Amino acid sequence: MATEILMPALSPTMEEGTLAKWLVKEGDTVTSGDVIAEIETDKATMEFEAVDEGIMGKILVAEGTEAVKVNTAIAVLIEEGESADDLAAPAPAAAPAAEAPAPATASAPATPVETVVPEDPEIPEGTEMRKTTVREALRDAMAEEMRSDDSVFLMGEEVAEYQGAYKVSQGLLDEFGARRVIDTPITEHGFAGLAAGAAMGGLRPVVEFMTFNFAMQAIDHIINTAAKTRYMSGGQMTCPIVFRGPNGAAARVGAQHSQDYAAWYAQIPGLHVAMPYSAADAKGLMKTAIRGDNPVVFLENELLYGQSFDVPVMDDFTVPFGKARIWREGSDVTIVSFGIGMTYALEAADKLAEDGISAEVIDLRTLRPLDTDTVIRSVMKTNRCVTVEEGWPVASIGNHISAVLMEQAFDYLDAPVLNMTGKDVPMPYAANLEKLALITTEEVIAAVKAVTYR
Amino acid sequence: MTSAYEPLSLNVPEPGCRPGDTPDFSDFEIPRAGDVKRPPVDVDPDAIRDMAFSIVRVLNKEGEAVGDWAGDMSAAELREGLRHMMVLRTFDARMLTAQRQGKTSFYMQHLGEEAVSCAFARALQPGDMNFPTYRQAGLLVASGYPMLTMMNQIYSNAEDPLHGRQLPILYSSKEHGFFSVSGNLGTQFVQSVGWAMASAISGDTKIATGWIGDGSTAENDFHAAMVFASTYKAPVVLNIVNNQWAISTFQGIARGGVGTFAARGHGFGIASLRVDGNDYLAVHAVAKWAAERARRGCGPTLIEHVTYRAGGHSTSDDPSVYRSRREAAAWPLGDPLERLKTHLITIGEWSEERHAQAEAEILAEVTAVQKQAEAVGTLGDGKAPSPRDMFEGVYETMPPHLVRQRQEAGY
Numbered sequence: 001m002a003t004e005i006l007m008p009a010l011s012p013t014m015e016e017g018t019l020a021k022w023l024v025k026e027g028d029t030v031t032s033g034d035v036i037a038e039i040e041t042d043k044a045t046m047e048f049e050a051v052d053e054g055i056m057g058k059i060l061v062a063e064g065t066e067a068v069k070v071n072t073a074i075a076v077l078i079e080e081g082e083s084a085d086d087l088a089a090p091a092p093a094a095a096p097a098a099e100a101p102a103p104a105t106a107s108a109p110a111t112p113v114e115t116v117v118p119e120d121p122e123i124p125e126g127t128e129m130r131k132t133t134v135r136e137a138l139r140d141a142m143a144e145e146m147r148s149d150d151s152v153f154l155m156g157e158e159v160a161e162y163q164g165a166y167k168v169s170q171g172l173l174d175e176f177g178a179r180r181v182i183d184t185p186i187t188e189h190g191f192a193g194l195a196a197g198a199a200m201g202g203l204r205p206v207v208e209f210m211t212f213n214f215a216m217q218a219i220d221h222i223i224n225t226a227a228k229t230r231y232m233s234g235g236q237m238t239c240p241i242v243f244r245g246p247n248g249a250a251a252r253v254g255a256q257h258s259q260d261y262a263a264w265y266a267q268i269p270g271l272h273v274a275m276p277y278s279a280a281d282a283k284g285l286m287k288t289a290i291r292g293d294n295p296v297v298f299l300e301n302e303l304l305y306g307q308s309f310d311v312p313v314m315d316d317f318t319v320p321f322g323k324a325r326i327w328r329e330g331s332d333v334t335i336v337s338f339g340i341g342m343t344y345a346l347e348a349a350d351k352l353a354e355d356g357i358s359a360e361v362i363d364l365r366t367l368r369p370l371d372t373d374t375v376i377r378s379v380m381k382t383n384r385c386v387t388v389e390e391g392w393p394v395a396s397i398g399n400h401i402s403a404v405l406m407e408q409a410f411d412y413l414d415a416p417v418l419n420m421t422g423k424d425v426p427m428p429y430a431a432n433l434e435k436l437a438l439i440t441t442e443e444v445i446a447a448v449k450a451v452t453y454r
Numbered sequence: 455m456t457s458a459y460e461p462l463s464l465n466v467p468e469p470g471c472r473p474g475d476t477p478d479f480s481d482f483e484i485p486r487a488g489d490v491k492r493p494p495v496d497v498d499p500d501a502i503r504d505m506a507f508s509i510v511r512v513l514n515k516e517g518e519a520v521g522d523w524a525g526d527m528s529a530a531e532l533r534e535g536l537r538h539m540m541v542l543r544t545f546d547a548r549m550l551t552a553q554r555q556g557k558t559s560f561y562m563q564h565l566g567e568e569a570v571s572c573a574f575a576r577a578l579q580p581g582d583m584n585f586p587t588y589r590q591a592g593l594l595v596a597s598g599y600p601m602l603t604m605m606n607q608i609y610s611n612a613e614d615p616l617h618g619r620q621l622p623i624l625y626s627s628k629e630h631g632f633f634s635v636s637g638n639l640g641t642q643f644v645q646s647v648g649w650a651m652a653s654a655i656s657g658d659t660k661i662a663t664g665w666i667g668d669g670s671t672a673e674n675d676f677h678a679a680m681v682f683a684s685t686y687k688a689p690v691v692l693n694i695v696n697n698q699w700a701i702s703t704f705q706g707i708a709r710g711g712v713g714t715f716a717a718r719g720h721g722f723g724i725a726s727l728r729v730d731g732n733d734y735l736a737v738h739a740v741a742k743w744a745a746e747r748a749r750r751g752c753g754p755t756l757i758e759h760v761t762y763r764a765g766g767h768s769t770s771d772d773p774s775v776y777r778s779r780r781e782a783a784a785w786p787l788g789d790p791l792e793r794l795k796t797h798l799i800t801i802g803e804w805s806e807e808r809h810a811q812a813e814a815e816i817l818a819e820v821t822a823v824q825k826q827a828e829a830v831g832t833l834g835d836g837k838a839p840s841p842r843d844m845f846e847g848v849y850e851t852m853p854p855h856l857v858r859q860r861q862e863a864g865y
Contacts, residue, residue: 009556010769032551045772051555071556161776162702178466185672185708186639186700214638217674252559252833254621256637423859425848430610430618432838436863 002082003052004073007061010039010046015306017041018066019074028056030077037063037074054079113358115350116329122284122319129310137279137311138168138244138300141286142206144316146176149204152290155182155191156208156245165210166246166305192218192243196225199241204290209245212299213257218243226295227270240293244286247275247299248340248390249427249438258427258434260391262339265297266367266400272321273368275299277342279309281365284319292321301340322369326378330360333448334378336401337388338364341439344420345388348444357452367397372404379405383414384451388444393421415451420444467711469704473774477784484786487514487730488521492739495747497725505727506716509760512735517796523739529803535576535734536794536804538596539568540812543791544820545591545601549608552824553769557832558608558622562588566764566782569734569790570695572596577741578631578663583649585633585642586665588623589695589763599630601823611831611838618839619847640666640673643692647682650690650748661689661748669700671715672708683754684722691744692724692756695731697763702776719756731761732787734794760787841865 010017018040030036030050037048057078061068068074119125132140146152153176158165160173160183173181184191188209195205209215215222222243229239249258265273272294276282282300289296311317327342328349337345342363349359360378364370379385385405387398398419405417423437471477490510493502512519519525527535546563553561564571571592578584584593594604606613608622616626626634633649636642646664653660666676671694683690694715698705709715719726725747729740737759744755764782766773798804831837845852845860852860 006556008554009559010554045774046554046769049551049554051551158702163775165701179464182464182466183703183707186669186703187672187674189674190672252621254624254637255619423844423863424856425844426619428617428619428839428844429621430614430839431834433618433841433844436841436844 002057002076002078003054005036005050005075005077007068007070007072007074008039008048009070010041010048014041014070016067016069019061019063019068020045022059022063024056026056026059030054030056050077052077055082057082111356113330113353113356115353118326118329120280120325122317123280123312123314128313130313131308132279132283132311133306133308134276134279134282134300135166135168135170135305137283137309138286139170139172141283142169142290143172143175145287145290146172146180149290151202152204152206153180153182154206154208155184155195157184157186157210159183159208164208166302168300168305169208188214188217189221192221193225195241196221196229196239199226199239199295200229200237204240204242206242206244206290209243211257211302212245212247212261213259215243215245215261222265222295222297223268223271227268230294231270238293239295242286242289242296242298244289244298245300246302246305248301249422249434250302252429252431252434253427254429255426260389260422261297262299262367262389262391263396265299266370266397268368270295271368272296272366273299274321274366275339276365277304277339277363279307280311280317281319281325281363283311284317285321285365287316287318288321291318299339304340319365321366322371323365324371324374325363325365326374327361327363328359330358330382332358332382332452333384333386334360334362334375334382335386335388335444335448336362336364336375336398338367338397339390341388341390344439344441344444347441348388348448351441351445352448355454357448357454359448364397370400372401372408375401376405376409379409380412383412384448385413385417386444386447386451387417387419388439389420390422390439393419393424396421415453418447418451420447467704467706469706469777471778471781473776473778475778477778477781479784479786482786485509485511487511487733488524490521490523492522492743495743495750496752499719499723499725499753502725502727503720506714506720506758507728509728509730510736510740511730511733512739513730513733513793513797517793517800519735519797523736525735525739525742527735527738529798529801531576532734532794532798533804535572535596535738536791536798537812537816538572538592539734539791539794540816541601541820542568542572542592542595544813544816545595545604548820548824549605550769552608552832557828557835558610559833560622560769561608562623562768563765564589564591566785566789567695567697567731567761568592569737569794570693570731570759570761573734573737574663574693574741576738577745579660581631581660582662582745583631583633583646583660584663584665585646585649587639587642587667587670587695588637589667589697590665591623591625594625594627594630594632597630597632599625599627599632601820602827605824605827606830609827609830609832611827611836612840613827613830613837614839617843617846619843639670640675642666642675643670643673643679644675644682646692647679647688647690647754650688650754651682651686654686654689659749661691661745663691663693665693665695667700668694668696668698668705668715669703669708671718680719680722680724680756684724687751687753689748689751690754691741691748692754694756694758695761696758697731697761699763699767699773699777701767701771702773704777714758716756716758724754724756726756726758728758728760730787731759732790732793734790735797761790762787764789
């Protein structure tokens with residue numbers, strides 16, 4: 001019986017890849033374990049092996065094809081005696097797992113609302129835009145700052161020779177050499193402390209944590225050293241340093257590698273905390289972070305690395321800390337989010353618009369300093385607020401926003417502020433459980449409908 | 455201000471060989487098999503300092519077992535050992551392919567390092583506890599943990615013994631003395647010392663083993679483990695698996711240009727030695743010696759297993775970008791399976807025919823188990839763990855807010 005060969009997921013976060021090369025042709029016999037193709041992911045080029053035995057009946061996706069989605073049928077394997085010509089059209093790729101049940105919808109048919117997307121105030125009108133991934137934007141920001149300031153350097157595990165575990169430091173070793181792009185021994189506590197020392201000694205280190213989960217080891221240096229040095233030294237000593245790396249859940253990396261540290265670091269006086277969503281913000285905030293004289297915790301996201309956004313083509317584009325961005329204007333409800341939470345917030349806003357609910361979506365961009373003024377101004381207009389984040393529900397960023405609104409905009413609220421977060425459990429590994437543990441767009445929509453009494 | 459000195463510069467160690475270079479291990483000193491003497495188990499660590507700079511080896515080039523570490527394993531036991539390594543290698547190959555087919559998200563294989571965990575397991579007793587890393591599944595294979603259970607976890611299906619909560623390959627079995635659970639590097643080392651100290655405090659006879667990679671010896675946990683093991687003479691065997699590469703980082707980044715990983719034990723007064731990690735008999739003999747030492751209250755042993763990671767670090771790794779494709783073949787300590795097979799043939803206890811037959815049988819067995827596991831489910835297909843399980847095990851008893859969340863989720 002003919003079996004389809006599907007585009008494999010060669011890493012937990014891979015959604016698509018380039019079918020670089022077929023190593024077999026139609027008519028070839030393959031056995032389990034034979035390398036049949038080379039596939040390029042955002043991380044590496046991988047050999048793809050056959051799992052079943054048979055004859056290559058038909059190649060459905062030609063080599064050199066880019067952006068082939070995972071689970072697309074790329075070839076058909078037949079048994080002896082079968083003919084490729086007899087094959088029916090390949091079945092569509094496996095349907096995704098069933099979605100969570102949709103929340104009850106409004107009864108009356110709604111009139112869709114117009115979407116107003118304001119210009120980013122940091123970018124002059126008419127500036128040329130270039131599609132850039134978050135990954136490239138972060139690299140460009142570091143490279144630009146390294147070119148203009150010889151005291152800036154990057155260190156961490158796998159940042160040099162391997163170009164970063166998530167390929168964020170691509171090309172930096174070639175351009176800046178081993179003196180400024182440094183592979184470290186595996187000790188987060190060690191190299192975070194070392195970098196803090198280098199910052200106190202007059203350099204501007206950028207420390208990459210392979211993920212922020214591993215920075216748990218280094219948290220003493222981040223909080224007790226970097227954040228407090230200026231204060232404890234009576235202002236004599238400073239620690240201008242950037243701690244950066246992916247934060248939060250990726251996909252199928254389990255309880256110890258999926259944690260969102262936004263609320264943890266946002267609590268610490270002396271630190272700045274950035275958590276960008278778009279590539280432009282990733283670039284602009286990173287440049288600000290490297291230039292600033294305060295220690296910065298810069299929380300990235302593995303799932304956002306490969307996403308493309310418009311980034312302005314400007315000689316020196318920076319985004320200030322402490323200034324939220326209104327991604328779309330609306331009048332019925334304010335949705336406040338940051339980082340990957342924006343994905344759910346914007347998707348919910350799109351769907352809500354179809355139901356006639358106009359949502360204003362605010363991206364906080366930095367969590368410390370936190371632009372509460374923009375949130376309050378928005379809520380004074382919409383009278384309702386839903387916060388969205390992937391982290392846990394207790395002592396979350398949303399809790400803090402709720403408290404600020406309670407204190408400073410109580411009279412404007414027509415409904416309780418709802419905090420939408422991940423579930424209060426360590427992240428499970430299984431795909432179905434992980435999906436359930438994370439925040440979903442449907443939950444955001446349900447929360448908005450609850451506060452707007454629809 | 456002028457200085458009488460030249461400007462300082464930063465030293466960044468480099469491996470001998472990068473992609474495109476010809477691998478050269480000529481300056482890697484390998485003593486002849488049988489050269490290193492076997493000291494009594496109650497030996498004073500100071501008396502064997504030279505062992506941290508040599509390598510215990512049993513199997514010579516001709517496939518003979520020589521010297522006083524040659525041990526007393528029977529031919530039947532050796533055939534069983536070979537079989538464990540073959541099962542592990544076949545299991546790895548099938549699971550690697552399964553990952554490439556999207557049936558699991560992630561896998562790590564043992565290729566070239568099978569002897570380390572398979573041989574070590576046979577030196578322990580029931581009740582002893584291993585704190586392994588992700589590349590010691592041979593401890594499970596050799597102690598009879600069912601392959602089906604391992605695969606159910608890899609596929610994260612409804613029969614997963616850890617209920618879909620833990621990553622594939624981070625197995626955990628109290629019964630089989632396999633603690634695992636944590637994927638965080640280095641933590642296992644110091645926890646094993648704690649477990650061993652608890653055994654001593656309780657007046658028990660069980661021992662613990664800690665496992666760490668060459669790269670992770672840079673972690674605090676390594677140094678803390680050595681301090682405590684030394685101070686309290688903990689009944690523990692501390693294993694460094696030096697497979698030459700920590701993902702893309704060669705072992706010199708963690709070690710610097712001098713000494714050996716085993717020699718780090720000297721500063722702590724711990725009995726420290728190196729063993730040929732690709733020599734099944736040598737690993738087993740050294741493991742038995744160290745376990746006996748621990749169980750008799752003679753204190754900890756630090757073992758550096760000198761081996762080579764012939765495959766990628768994980769399914770997310772592409773070693774060709776940082777090391778020569780020919781380096782694995784040039785590795786001077788050979789392949790552990792081939793070496794034990796040659797030995798068994800040399801002593802007349804095995805043959806090419808029997809080997810080929812065993813390979814076929816093992817492949818059929820692993821494939822059959824794989825089909826059984828896949829019939830239950832694979833990642834994203836078939837029967838998955840119940841969402842009920844997601845809320846269990848956070849606390850001993852489920853707090854009311856989690857009961858509510860579980861009900862809201864419909865379970």
